[in-house]
Amino acid sequence: MNTPDRKVIIYDDNCPMCALYTAGFVRWGVLPRESRVAFTQLDRVLSPETVADRLDPFRSRHEIPLVDLAGGATLYGVDAMVYLLRQRIPLVGRLARARPLYRFFRFLYSLVSYNRRILVPTRKRAVAFDCSPAFHLNYRLAFIACALVFTSLATCAFGQSVAGYWPVDNPGVKMLLTGAIVWAVPTLLALIFMKEKKVDYLGHLATLVMVGALLLLPGIGLSALTAWHYPVIPVFSVLASTATMGWQHFRRMDHLELSQRWTTLWLLALSGTAAGFYTFWV
Structure with missing residues (x-):
């Protein structure tokens, strides 16, 4: 033993x-x-x-x-x-x-x-010793805050990088305002209409936008290394980030046993982000 x-x-x-x-x-x-x-x-x-x-x-x-x-x-x-x-x-x-x-x-x-x-969502299993963490509101809110701070910084940096291809004034701020639609609109709707699991949903939402922001970082580095000669780099970064966030949102709604209508609403918010990008950069 x-x-x-x-x-x-x-x-x-x-x-x-x-x-x-x-x-x-x-x-x-x-x-x-x-x-x-x-x-x-x-x-x-x-x-x-x-x-x-x-x-x-x-x-x-x-x-x-x-x-x-x-x-x-x-x-x-x-x-x-x-x-x-x-x-x-x-x-x-x-x-x-x-x-x-x-x-x-x-x-x-x-x-x-x-x-x-x-x-990393996992299903509960029937075991003799349940290791699932207890819900702690302060740590959940702290996690959401940390995730949004990181996401905001990464989004601003991505905006500065994109401006190397398509110059605009205040690119970081404009990209932040554009990207904020992805989490601000679903957050507001969840706080108003979600009857239960809203704090869990907001935690999952914070995680997926943080993952999406992480996927933008390689594009920032590649753009700088190639002296902003290949505009396909930020386009591919956004597509990879969007696809990953969409898949994660679908998967996490299934895990939370919530309606996939929330995924549809999130996709609509994503469309708003695309419209915002067009307004600011085109």
Whole structure:
């Protein structure tokens, strides 16, 4: 039952991000393969009688636990990650002792953890230990705010890049006003007409516009590298971004069990964006 180093990390195997970064610990050599255990296989390392003593049920849903099978204290979340990473990067341990940095990384960890089902939607499974994060309004609103700030900055940068092909005054502001239709109109309609799941919907909407903005960044870099000689670059960037956001919106409405009429409304808002682009740039 025990693993060689007597510590095991217990991860949510219904969370793709959790599975990915714990697998990264194994590949990087800071965690033996047998010390990475899914919650659905918890009985491999802990007997039912000891689970309650070794794991805090609430914390385990939001902070990945690193359990000491020899009886030492269980580490959670940032503390567990620092313990593992400092084996390869001793500087991590020293940085974690700086309280402002430690608090910032705890906030960042919680921001991702409480919103991980929004970032990467997965269906709930019938398991003995439910790892789904609890709803936390403050972290949801903070996530939405961070996503919109990033999206706004990326959109402004894309506007500046597009102006290299088709010069206009204040391109960043105009692109931001154009792109804002994609999230502002659905947000307003959801706040007015959506009877339930509106905060979840807004979280998913923030995620997909952030993904759309991320897909614009390679085009910005390529345009600069090619000295703005190939206008097909921003056109392709917009098409790729739009197609991805449309697919994500459809998929996320299915996940939320909401009507695909919301996808239709979002597509209409996207048409408004195209009209705004034509008004400002043509």
